[in-house]
Amino acid sequence: xxxxxxxxxxxxxxxxxxxxxxxxxxxxxxxxxxxxxxxxxxxxxxxxxxxxxxxxxxxxxxxxxxxxxxxxxxxxxxxxxxxxxxxxxxxxxxxxxxxxxxxxxxxxxxxxx
Amino acid sequence: xxxxxxxxxxxxxxxxxxxxxxxxxxxxxxxxxxxxxxxxxxxxxxxxxxxxxxxxxxxxxxxxxxxxxxxxxxxxxxxxxxxxxxxxxxxxxxxxxxxxxxxxxxxxxx
Numbered sequence: 538x539x540x541x542x543x544x545x546x547x548x549x550x551x552x553x554x555x556x557x558x559x560x561x562x563x564x565x566x567x568x569x570x571x572x573x574x575x576x577x578x579x580x581x582x583x584x585x586x587x588x589x590x591x592x593x594x595x596x597x598x599x600x601x602x603x604x605x606x607x608x609x610x611x612x613x614x615x616x617x618x619x620x621x622x623x624x625x626x627x628x629x630x631x632x633x634x635x636x637x638x639x640x641x642x643x644x645x646x647x648x649x650x
Numbered sequence: 651x652x653x654x655x656x657x658x659x660x661x662x663x664x665x666x667x668x669x670x671x672x673x674x675x676x677x678x679x680x681x682x683x684x685x686x687x688x689x690x691x692x693x694x695x696x697x698x699x700x701x702x703x704x705x706x707x708x709x710x711x712x713x714x715x716x717x718x719x720x721x722x723x724x725x726x727x728x729x730x731x732x733x734x735x736x737x738x739x740x741x742x743x744x745x746x747x748x749x750x751x752x753x754x755x756x757x758x759x760x
Contacts, residue, residue, distance in 0.1 A: 570747075578735055580693065580750040593747050627692060635745040637681050637700070641692040 540564050543628045543642035550618055551650055557614045558645045560628030568592075569611040570629040570639065571603060580627070586611055587634050618649045652676040652742040654751035661757040662728055670723045670754045672738030680741035682714050682721040683748065688734045696723070696736075725756070733758045 543560040550556055562569060570593075571583040585593035586605040600616045611628060628642040654674045662668040672682065681700040685693040697705050699714035699721060711724040725732055735753040742749050 578687075578753050580737065580753075582747050582749070585747060595747075635680065635741070637683055637698040637741065637748075638695045639685075639693075639748055641694070643692050 539643075541628055541630055541640050541642040543626075543645055545645060546643065547646050547648075549648045549650065552618055552620060554618050555614065555616045556618060556647070557612055558626055558628075558647075560611045560613070560642055562609055562628075562630040562640070562642075564630060564632075564640060565609075566630040566640070567608055567633050568631045568636070569605065569608070570631075571611065571613050572627040572629060572641075574625040574627060574644070576624070584611075584613075585634075592634065615647075618647075620649050623647055623649045652740060652749045654738055654740060654749065656736075656738055656751045656754045658752065659755045659757070661759065663759050664728055664730060666728050667724065667726050668728060668756065670725075670736050670738075670756070672721050672723075672751055674719050674721075674738070674740050674751075676719075676740050676742050676749075678742060678744065679716060679719075680745040682712070683739045683741075684710075684712050684723045685737045685739060685750070686734050687737065687753070693737060728758050730758050730760065732756060 541562045568587045570585045584603045589605045625644045629639045656672045683698045684696040687693040697712040714721040737753045738751045
């Protein structure tokens with residue numbers, strides 16, 4: 538059983554489209570995150586949810602809208618995709634807000650053409 | 651704010667020992683972590699130091715000196731499979747978020 542699973546693994550789309558990435562964790566963790574990894578491998582936090590409540594929003598454009606229907610799921614919807622959105626998006630979870638150990642999903646490679 | 655510095659690349663030979671350094675600046679410190687990421691893979695947790703000193707996990711050890719805002723990851727008996735990127739990370743914002751360094755690409759040669 539995959540601990541943190543995200544779909545799809547690859548997403549190729551045109552500029553201006555809207556797309557979603559889904560994430561689920563079966564670890565019973567309270568906290569989930571979205572990270573963006575650019576072409577230089579820099580990992581930047583975007584959002585964090587704790588028990589379905591947004592606790593971190595790192596000045597991400599409002600074209601990005603996370604949604605957490607329950608604490609095991611955290612989805613990311615992106616409107617009006619731009620070329621600069623091309624990156625690998627990682628979902629992660631941790632036991633609690635202050636936990637030092639993050640568990641990452643396998644990533645979604647988004648390519649905007 | 652928070653910032654972390656680590657070397658961009660390190661090359662070593664199989665069987666050798668390599669040390670990857672990390673210096674950090676953070677307002678509020680809640681510990682230093684290390685993650686490994688193979689090409690095309692996800693970051694995976696390696697170790698955590700909340701207090702000064704050395705933590706050992708098999709071939710990997712991690713060290714922290716809070717007074718120097720410095721830590722390192724030590725990899726012993728290097729294997730080809732250790733070729734990967736290694737990220738140091740600190741928790742900021744009251745411990746609520748994990749901030750990553752830019753990563754060190756380790757190349758292990760035969």
